[in-house]
Amino acid sequence: MSRGINRRWVLANRPSRSINRENFRWEESPMPSPAEGQVLVKNLWLSLDPTQILFTFEEAGENCIPLGGVMKCIASGQIVESRLPGLFPGDVVQGWFGWEDYTVIDDRPQLTPNLFPLTKIPTEVAPELAVGTLGLTGMAAYLGTMDIAKPRPGETFVVSSAAGGVGSVAGQIAKIHGSRVIGIAGGKERCARLVRELDFDGAIDRRTEDIGARLDQLCPDGVDVFFDNNALPAMMSAILVRMRPLGRVVLCGASQYYLGEQSTGGLDYISMIMKRIRMEGVYANDSGDRLPEARKALARWIKEGKLNPVEDVMVGLENAPEALQRVFAGANFGKQLLRM
Ligand SMILES: NC(=O)c1ccc[n+]([C@@H]2O[C@H](COP(=O)([O-])OP(=O)(O)OC[C@H]3O[C@@H](n4cnc5c(N)ncnc54)[C@H](OP(=O)(O)O)[C@@H]3O)[C@@H](O)[C@H]2O)c1
Incomplete structure (x- = not known):
């Protein structure tokens, strides 16, 4: 040729x-x-x-x-x-x-x-889709949500970087399982789109809003699950003190660390211990054997119109x-x- x-x-x-x-x-x-x-x-x-x-x-x-x-x-x-x-x-x-x-x-x-x-x-x-929602991105969202968060009807599920690949899928999976979903994202328009296009129950603009005050408005009874893609200590602290007993925290991403922007800050570990909060990392890379299962479930939700693979x-x-x-x-x- x-x-x-x-x-x-x-x-x-x-x-x-x-x-x-x-x-x-x-x-x-x-x-x-x-x-x-x-x-x-x-x-x-x-x-x-x-x-x-x-x-x-x-x-x-x-x-x-x-x-x-x-x-x-x-x-x-x-x-x-x-x-x-x-x-x-x-x-x-x-x-x-x-x-x-x-x-x-x-x-x-x-x-x-x-x-x-x-x-x-x-x-x-x-x-x-193979390199997006039905790939590593969807896998991380699927495993973090299904294996660690285990969202239940009536629970409140908060997800950060909610407008991103993993976050948008994780939030929608929680909605499919009947949870109330609040997204945290940078930017007013991105937050508006989460509610408008993905049917999130509320959104918080991490760039301009006080996360704690907004959580008090949107989640007056507390938070059951926090699916974290940001790893920002101030955000984590604001959520941990509002976690309900037996809450779960999924540690998924830490975008700012990759460019050396590590920040330090206190986490309210005492509150976590007393409320028996579970915090667990998800790592899709070494879970390749779960890909067929994740793909099957995610593809079915897409087909049924329940998951928008934005x-x-x-x-x-x-x-x-x-x-x-x-x-x-x-x-x-x-x-x-x-x-x-
Ligand atoms: N554990 C796993 O198996 C696994 C697998 C895939 C991805 N991940 C991780 O999950 C996270 C999301 O991945 P993705 O591919 O879906 O990316 P993404 O969320 O589509 O894009 C990254 C997001 O990170 C946030 N961000 C960017 N710079 C930041 C900074 N300096 N400080 C804090 N937040 C910042 C931005 O959202 P906001 O401004 O809205 O916060 C941005 O939209 C990443 O950290 C990724 O590495 C983990």
């Missing part, structure tokens, strides 16, 4: 405290050819995840993206050439691909541990740095994706 151009973003320098276009360099090179044991994938959808930034730091060790190396991400794409038994041109796959038109890859682990192996996407799963889609590889910036600016509504 005649070989075209592969456009790609490589890491120009390592981000520090913020991420911007200057951290990356646009390059064009000949389209790669797969060697024996490899496939050539035409990328279709890139997932933009806050954790992606961790791979640009030297602390990532053997998983660190080298300077000049293509920026990596979870992505889905279509095989255009295969020299790997079992995979064929036309197959739609997902894996640890990159910010580029074409990725040449084999089926060996790309990361340690082997987090995002080259996998065929079932035909009934759309390639954008996606925030940027179009065009040239916009990849801005798409990643959006999750650190809290600009996205739903799962941040890039359509190639």
Whole structure:
């Protein structure tokens, strides 16, 4: 076949405290050819995840993206050439691909541990959903909500970064199970959309509102579940003192930590102990064996119209740095994706 151009973003320098276009360099090179044991994938959808930034730091060790190396991400794409038994041109796959038109890859682990192996996407799963609501994002929401939060009818479920990929799904799963759901998100319009578009029972703008005072208004009887994607100690404290007995706290994300913005602050541990609060981390990466179950449940809720898999889609590889910036600016509504 005649070989075209592969456009790609490589890491120009390592981000520090913020991420911007200057951290990356646009390059064009000949389209790669797969060697024996490899496939050539035409990328279709890139997932933009806050954790992606961790791979640009030297602390990532053997998983660190080298300077000049293509920026990596979870992505889905279509095989255009295969020299790997079992995979064929036309197959739609997902894996640890990159910010580029074409990725040449084999089926060996790309990361340690082997987090995002080259996998065929079932035909009934759309390639954008596979790397979003039916992928790691939905898995984290599903496992955190179903295994740890265990929402019950009549309970009050508070979720932070509620306008994001994980948060929007977690809140909706709690609603499906009959809980009252209050979202915390940055921005007035994003909060309004949670109520308007996702049927949340209330929303708190963490940028402009006093979280404690708003919780007193919206949850006068207290909070049963807090599903946390922010890891902001002041927010955590405001919620913990309002937790009801036997409340559960799901620790899911900590976006600001990834850019070194760690903050310190007291947590009301005494209150947690006396109320026998359960606080537990969720880690979808090592729960791959639960993916079929999670996908089945999430897909069913989508089909039944109970779960809106909200996606925030940027179009065009040239916009990849801005798409990643959006999750650190809290600009996205739903799962941040890039359509190639
Ligand atoms: N445990 C797991 O298995 C697992 C799996 C997937 C994702 N995660 C984590 O879950 C969280 C949500 O992931 P996602 O992919 O759905 O991302 P997301 O929520 O769509 O986007 C990240 C959100 O983080 C918030 N944020 C950004 N910068 C921040 C800062 N400096 N301080 C505090 N909040 C900030 C913003 O929301 P607001 O401004 O509205 O708060 C932004 O929308 C992330 O921390 C991610 O790493 C965990």
